[in-house]
Amino acid sequence: MLTEKGGALFGYTDLYGGYDGGQAQYVRVPYADYGPRVVPENLSDEQVLFLTDIFPTGYTGIDWGELQPGQSVAVFGAGPVGIMAVKSAMLRDAGKVILVDTLQYRLDKVAQLTGCHTILWKDGAKDVITEIRDLTEGRGADLCIDAVGFEPSRNVFEKAKAVINFEAGSVKVLEACMSAVRRSGHVSVLGVYPTTYDNFPIGQFFDKGIILRAGQAPAHKYIDMLMNYVADGKVKLDDIITHRLSLSEIAHGYDIFNKKRMTVSRWY
Template sequence: MKALTWHGQGDVRVDTHPDPEIQEPTDVVIRVTSTAICGSDLHLFDGFMPSMEPGDIIGHEPMGVVEEVGSGVTNLKKGDRVVVPFTISCGHCWFCEQTMYSLCDTSNPNAEMAREAMGHSPAGLFGFSHMLGGFAGGQAEYLRVPHADVGPIVVPDGMTDEQVLFLSDIFPTGYQAAENAEIEGGDTVAVWGCGPVGQFAIQSAWMMGAGRVIAIDREPERLRMAKENSKAEVVNFEEIDGPVHKHLIDMTDGRGPDRCIDAVGAEAHAANDAKALVDQAAQAVHLQSDRGYALQQAIMACRKGGTISVPGVYAKTLTLPFGAAMNKGVTFKMGQTHVQRYLEPLMKKIQDGDIDPSFIITHTAPLDDAPEMYETFRDKKDDCIKVVLKP
C-alpha cells in the first residue's frame, strides 16, 4: 500500500509499505477513504515531537470501510463505513471505565518509555510517536485498528465523509476543550488559535451557552472564518497596541475572560518583539523546548477564579507565570481527547443539523500530494486551514 512516511524534520514522503494484517482477534483493517492533516501532525513534521523514527507512517484522522474483521470483534462487520478515533483504548481498564479513554492503561506497548518521560503512560495514539505506541497512522491506503470494539463508530447512511471525518479528532477535541473550560451561561470565552480545533472550540462554546466568544490569531483567513462561520469577535494580535492579555482585559471592562482556551500548543507565535524572535530561533535549532506564548497570555488574561482549558498539544517544557495563576485562583483542565466519549452525542449533533463540520475544509487532495500539502498547511499558503487527503 501507499502511505505517508516520516523521514526526518521537514521530510515526509509517500512510500510503499506492506498492507496491514489482523494481528489480534480484536483488530479490524479498514480501507481508508478520507484522512486529514492535523495541526498536531505539524509538530512531527517540524521535528518537535520526540521518539519519531524514519519509516513511521503518520496521520491520526482517518475513516474508511472495514475490509477484515478479527475473530473477537462483535460490533463491526466487513463493509461497514466507520470513523476511527485517534485514541486507542482497551475499554476495560480503570481509566476506560471512567470514560477517560485517552488515559487508557493498557493500549500503549511502549508504556515504559512514556513513564520515563511523564511519570505515567497515556493511551497509544495512531501515527504519533513511539513514546505513544509507535502505531502506524492513517494517512495511508489501509489501516490496522486495534481494540476495534471500543474505537470506530459506524457512519449512518446518507452522510458524507466530509460531514463525519472530523469525529476522529478535531470536533471532539474542540468540544472537550469547551467542556473542560466549564462554560456557564453568559460567560465570555477567549480562544487562542483559529485553526481547526479553535474553530470547533468556538462553535462548541456557543453550544454550551457562552454569551461572548473572542478569538485570537494573526492569520487573516482564520480570523475571517472565526468571524463569519463561527460568529466570534476577533483579535489580530499583530495589529493591537500592547500585550494581548491587556487588550482582552480592556475588552471585558477590567475583569478578563471567564474562560480561556489555548488551542495553539507547542509552536505558538507571539507578536514580533525581540524576546519572541529569540525564543523562536532557539526552538528552531532545538536549544529550547515548546513555546508557551498563548498559554502565558491566557494565564495573565483569565479572570480571577476562571478556568483555562488546554487542548493544544505540548511535548516538553514551558516557562509560565505560574505565580499569577496560583494567586488568581485559576483552574486548569487539559489533556488528549477522550474521543470515544463524544462519538455518539456529536454524531447526533451532525445528524440534527446543529453543525456541519465540513465548513472547515479548504483543501482536498490525493494522498500522493500529501508532502506538498504539508508544506502548504504549515506555511499557510493559499489560505489553507484544513486539508483532507483521499487515498
C-alpha cells in the same frame, strides 16, 4: 499495547505504542470492536470527518472549562482545533466568543462562518489581553483556551530566549491565557507542550486561582454525543474545508498547511 506513557495514540511515534496515523489508504485498527463507529447512512464522509479528532478536541476544551450558558470564551489559535473550540462554545450557548490569531485570513474565515468576535495578535500579548478585558467588563474571559501550543509565531528575541533557556518553543500563549482569564476562571490547554518550561506562569496561576486543565483530548468520550449533534443539524463541521486534494498530493497538502498558505497550486 500500553507504553511507558500508560496509553497509546495513533500517529504519535513509538513513544505512544508505535501505531501509524490514519492518513493512509489502509490502516491497522487495534481494538476494532471499540474504536470505530457506525456512521448513519444520511451523513457524508465530510460531515463526520472532523469527529475523529479536532471536533472532540475543541469540545474537550469547552467541557474542561465547565462553560455555562452566557459565559465568555477566548480561544487562542484559529487553526482547526481553535475553530472547533469556537463552534463548541456556541453549541454550549456561550455568551461572547472571542478568537485570537496572528493571521487575519483565518480570523476572517471563522468570523464569516460563526459570527465570533476576532482579535488579531500583531505585536505582543498586551493589546490582546487589554481588548479581551474590555470585551468582558474588565474582568477577563470566564474561559481561555490555548489552541496554539508550544510553537506560536515568535520574534528573533523570543527564539534566542528559548535557546538560552534550553527550551523548545514558548509558553507565551499559555501566559496570555493566564492573563486574559478572569480570577477563578478556567484555562484549557489543547495545544501541545512537550517538555518542561522554566517560565511557566505559576505566579498568575496562584494569584488568580485559575482552574487549569491540559492534555490529549479524550475523543472517545464525546464522539457519539457530537455525532448526534451533527446528525441533528445543531452544528456544521464541513464548512471549514478550504481545499480538496487527492491522497497522492498529501505531502503538498501538509506543506501548505505547515506554511499556513491560503492557496494551493491546484484545486479539486
